[in-house]
Amino acid sequence: MSEALELSIVIPCLNEETTVGDVVAKAVASLKRLGMRGEVIVADNGSRDGSRDVATRAGARVVDVPAKGYGAALMGGITASRGTYVLMADADDSYDLGAIDPFVDALRAGNDVVMGNRFKGGIDDGAMPTLHRYVGNPVLSFVARLFFGGESGDFHCGMRAFRREPVLALDLRTTGMEFASEMVVKAHLAHLRIAEVPTVLHRDRRPRRPHLRTWRDGWRHLRFLLLYSPRWLFLYPGLALMIAGGLVGLRLLFGTFQAGAISFDVHTLVYAAAAVIVGLQAVAFALFTKIFAISEGLLPDDPRLGRLFRYITLETGLVVGVGLLIVGLGTGLWAVRVWSEARFGALTDETPTTLRLAIVSATAFALGSETMLASFFLSVLGLRRRGSTPPV
Numbered sequence: 001m002s003e004a005l006e007l008s009i010v011i012p013c014l015n016e017e018t019t020v021g022d023v024v025a026k027a028v029a030s031l032k033r034l035g036m037r038g039e040v041i042v043a044d045n046g047s048r049d050g051s052r053d054v055a056t057r058a059g060a061r062v063v064d065v066p067a068k069g070y071g072a073a074l075m076g077g078i079t080a081s082r083g084t085y086v087l088m089a090d091a092d093d094s095y096d097l098g099a100i101d102p103f104v105d106a107l108r109a110g111n112d113v114v115m116g117n118r119f120k121g122g123i124d125d126g127a128m129p130t131l132h133r134y135v136g137n138p139v140l141s142f143v144a145r146l147f148f149g150g151e152s153g154d155f156h157c158g159m160r161a162f163r164r165e166p167v168l169a170l171d172l173r174t175t176g177m178e179f180a181s182e183m184v185v186k187a188h189l190a191h192l193r194i195a196e197v198p199t200v201l202h203r204d205r206r207p208r209r210p211h212l213r214t215w216r217d218g219w220r221h222l223r224f225l226l227l228y229s230p231r232w233l234f235l236y237p238g239l240a241l242m243i244a245g246g247l248v249g250l251r252l253l254f255g256t257f258q259a260g261a262i263s264f265d266v267h268t269l270v271y272a273a274a275a276v277i278v279g280l281q282a283v284a285f286a287l288f289t290k291i292f293a294i295s296e297g298l299l300p301d302d303p304r305l306g307r308l309f310r311y312i313t314l315e316t317g318l319v320v321g322v323g324l325l326i327v328g329l330g331t332g333l334w335a336v337r338v339w340s341e342a343r344f345g346a347l348t349d350e351t352p353t354t355l356r357l358a359i360v361s362a363t364a365f366a367l368g369s370e371t372m373l374a375s376f377f378l379s380v381l382g383l384r385r386r387g388s389t390p391p392v
Helices: 018-033 051-058 070-080 101-108 130-148 165-168 179-189 214-227 231-250 266-294 304-307 312-340 351-381
Strands: 005-013 038-044 061-064 084-088 113-117 161-165 196-199 256-257 262-264
Touching: 005 018, 005 070, 018 038, 018 051, 038 051, 038 070, 051 196, 061 070, 070 084, 070 165, 070 179, 084 101, 084 165, 101 113, 101 196, 113 179, 113 266, 130 179, 130 231, 161 165, 161 179, 179 196, 179 214, 179 312, 196 351, 214 231, 231 266, 266 304, 266 351, 312 351
Parallel strands: 005 038, 005 084, 038 061, 113 196
Antiparallel strands: 084 161, 113 161, 256 262
8 A cells, every 4th residue: 555545435235236336325425525535335145136347336445255244345345445434324215424524523533433313313114113113223222231331323324334343353253244243332332432423324225135133233333242241141140039038038048928919938948049049159259240241352351350260269258158058968967957856757837947948058069069169160261261250
């Protein structure tokens, strides 16, 4: 490259010969109108029609991306780009590449990522399915803001711009439609400067059905958000189960609880104990997932883990686990003593008391064993290596 380019416009493409030429022409015209040194890249994902030739004649540089998927095509185009900034948009002409000025202005103002917002810019009639417009996109965007913070109102807008180097440093890995979510999530986690500009969504002009599949791609987006948030996937549900199960179980240890016409007794205590056990497992999985994700570069380092592991060590876990095993053994022996008073025969009046003791004993044994095993596994995950969390 003899001279640096300011903007690369990347367009993923799969069999879009009817529209890709017009999209490229608008992009080329915008670069000329704004007086920007730039390029238009069409990342072709295996088109079998004339998309490549049409794009080339319109002024684009076509890049072959053999790996299938929306995210794979975009990453191939972004990697091949030479601009300081990159702007991405679809090849179906649903986004107007003749109106890129707000994106360029926001980038030049110092933002790292500039998101388009279709709900602020406007959505043409028929441009977005009703289910996507009023349920899918708003719900998924709300979940993303809840999990990761920020003010982005349209996580899935296909037109956005960004500084090339910071986004490449995010190490984006998804190859499908969830690529859109991954970029914004990792940008938030990396504390990049993110702005939002209104964008109009037009009806696409393709003569065929779109590549998007509502339920499949919606689930992939939601799954991605959950997998990248161990707190919401494991930690918060686990803590809720432990607290609820612990409070209910503690009350039932002292006898039957009456709520109106409903009586709660030892049978409910069994489920309360199960909630505590499952809750502890979920909390442990939150720690496992967080450490693994950081060590593999999926999530940024979290200083809070280092502070936490000053107190949560292998030795601490073993002491707590042994303590719980002792509680389990003690309550188990107590239950045996009550049973012995009935000469180890059938229990009648003593049954509720013995069963309560047995449930507490079994729960303590399970919690103690899980705590010790989790402590050893956390120690394995925390083995010191370059860029990883300190050992526990």
